[in-house]
Structures are given as structure tokens and as C-alpha cells.
Amino acid sequence: MTRQAQRKEHPLSMRLPDTDIAIIDRAARLRGRSRTDFVRDAAVRAAEDVLMETTPIRMSAEGFDAFMAAVSGPATPVPEMVELFRRVAPWETDAASTGS
Template sequence: MSTPADTQSKPETLTIRMGSEERNLIERAARLSGKSRDDFILDVLRRASEDALLDQINIVASPEAYAEFLARLESPPAPNARLLKTMQTKAPWDKK
């Protein structure tokens, strides 16, 4: 059975077909991020793959823990100095 270290030490090739419009877009984005096209594509694919897997994670909780979780979500936070300051501070895009 291979370990993650084994798979990382032996790069494999992935072939993908795309139109010139998509290729130009990827080339521009890679240049702007200071990466090679291959590194850029690999980073984007890795992030998208991780997101897809994380979307499938199930969190299991007892009925009591779930009820507590819902109660906390539905109850407003207690007023405190930090919350009051945040609520009274103008958003950066509203400052003019």
C-alpha cells in the first residue's frame, strides 16, 4: 500500500483539453499570481478537491448536544463592550 509520501515523490501527468480562451485565462491568472501554469492549476485543483470533500463531512451529535447547539444559534449574544463597539463602528466602505 502506498503512503502519501510515496505518491508525492513520483509526479504523474494529467492531460486536459481546453479551448484557447480558457488557456489564456489560466495563463493570465498564473502570471498574476507569480506561479507557473502547472503550479497554478495544481493549487486550484487541490483547493477545489478539498472543498468538495469537506462539503461531504457529516458531524454527528447526540440529540441533547444538537438541541444545545440550536438554542445557542437562536439566542442573541449578550451585550458586551466589544459587541457594542462593533455595532457602533462605521464599515470601512461607509466612511467618506
């Protein structure tokens, strides 16, 4: 007999002005999500961003030397990026400037 993992839920309550709720509901509808799912995902993403900004990166002295050598050396062109930057932007073409 398999046992399902019990879902642990912790309620979170917030008081928000109607304008904030309206914006959240509109965005959630555009994503096809419920308000709860939308707010939970946004809050978790924001929390992860903060943690990533403040979490120290640890490495060995040899690893640090290799990292510094890689970022201090000459840049290596990425062919796809070179090609992309050589393209004319759509708004810079003759068709865009003449409106046709």
C-alpha cells in the same frame, strides 16, 4: 542514513481551448506561480469545497442540543462589528461626492 520520502506523482492531462489557457496563464503570472501549481491549487481547493459541502457533521445528542441552544439564543453584539457598521463608507463622504 535518512531516506527522503518518495514523491508520488500522477500525471493529469487536459485539453483546453487557447482562451482558457490564456486566462489561466495570466492569473498564474499575477500570483507568481507556474501554470501547473496554479491549476493544481485551484483544483484541490474546488475539490475541498465540494467535500465540505457534502460531508455530514456528526455529533452527540448533547452536542446537538448545545449547538441548537447557541444558534437559537439571542444574538450577542460583537463590538468591533458594531463600530464597523457605524462608520461612514468612503464613497458616502463629502470628499467622495465632490471629487476632492
